[in-house]
Amino acid sequence: MKLAIKRIGFLVVVLGLWQLVYSIGVFEDIVFPSPIKVAGALYEGFADGDFIKALGASFRHLFMGLSLAILFGTVIGVLLGKSKQADETAGMYLIALQSIPSIVWVPLAIMLFGFSEFAVVFVVVLGGTFVMALNVRTAIYSVPPQLVRAARTMGTNGIPLFFRVEVPSSIPYFMTGLRLAWAFSWRALMAGELLSNGPGLGYSLRYAQDYARMDQVIAIIIIIGVIGAVVDQVVFSKLERNVRKRWGLLKS
Amino acid sequence: MFLKMEEVGKTFNDKEEGSFEVFSEIDLNIEENQFVSLLGPSGCGKSTLLSMVAGLEDVTSGSIRLEGEEIKKAGPDRGMVFQQPSLFPWLNVKENVLFPLKGHGSKKEAEERADRFLQMVHLSRFKENYTHELSGGMQQRVAIARALAMDPKVLLMDEPFGALDEQTRHILHEELMKIWQETQKTILFVTHSIQEAIKLSDRVVVMGTRPGRIIADFSIDLPRPRKRDDERVIELERKVMDLLEGEINKVLREELHEASY
16 A cells, blocks of 8 residues: 555656646657646547557567567577587577667568568567577576486486476576566567557557657557556566465565 | 495596596495495595485496396485485475376375375375475475385485484484384485484494595494483494594595695
8 A cells, every 4th residue: 555655656756747847848849748648649549449459469469479489489498408519509699699689680670571560570589589598598507406316316317307397497487588588579579660560559659750749659658668567567577476486486 | 135335436537627536346235124324424425325326326336236236327216315305396295205106006096105105204284285385304204205105125315314403303313213114114324423323223334535435334233212321322422433533534634734725
């Protein structure tokens, strides 16, 4: 309860400052709309269904891209985690690839696949795969050797050992990978859509900018932030915390 | 002979530090149903030898045979209890005990076995709990139940009570004695505690260090339960202490010598 009051209080202060800057007239009205105007744009966008449609398209891209990123990332991560040979050969490049901001892939995606939705999905996949792979590799490394030894004394080896010990033991790190893959994919999605031909939230943002509708631009930025925070808090962080608790890594 | 070690040697090969011989030519025969302790200072290779019997470490030279069959790799005929309980945190207590039973016999039989051994270690009430909800002593009892549930020919214990407090250790000593008498298992028990070895074992094999080797082999036929203030126990403790003192000093001298560089 106290937490909610603190958070709402903070929001009120920020909105107040915003209104203040607007009222003093630091920027021209057309580039810096008032909070009321942005609220209006938000209402309007949802009421006439434009934002809903854009959100639907964005989530479709995200779902496809993130699913593939999780799949590829897991396969690469397990490969690098299990094979020293593979890790020595390719492990370093993974960190290099991971450090490339997703927007850098956009020109390449457009040249390869045109202004299609597939180009957007391609960017999302690249955005999520490497961080997923790095975390899955860490997950495999983090399996306590002691548990593997114990399982071996019980006659568990090879593939059963992998599925009965190494996989469940790495799930907490896997969940961290999932949360980060989502966060990176969400950023990549916006980068990709911003330069695409729509539909999607990022495309709507650029469209609004082209028509100098800054109220809509800010409204969309708010939507992007809210979705990012809500999905993280409601889905991934919660999932991660529950798993850590269950695995005894967190004192309840 | 039930468990036979012949001229067993172990050398670790390290790329950077070269090879290091832990011990060589260890000869040791263990009879069925006996409780045998391997006692020695750190670095004598007692845990390494136990891991070799478990099949977790390769045998560099010589051979280890269990009922005539040479040990090549780990297997469920040798149950192992480690110093750390090594339970699977994603499984509850009963599922942990069921782990080695999966795929052997029917599910119902497995469940009955698990229940029986959990009862033996007095943990029936905690079947559904996760392992991190249990104390260290309880976790170690789950590990013992898990090792026994697969009905191994020999139970290997690597300083199983070393990480527990004094009180808990005493309770577990008594429980282990009961379990041993009930199941008639052959137990090979590694410890660095002279008192623990004398309290529990039929036979204490004392190992020395640099190089690791067997320096003495005592049979103890005092009646159980053995009291700490029993004259014969004290006498034995003194005898073993005298034997080990030289070995411990050797380790200390070497460590101090290395530290002075």
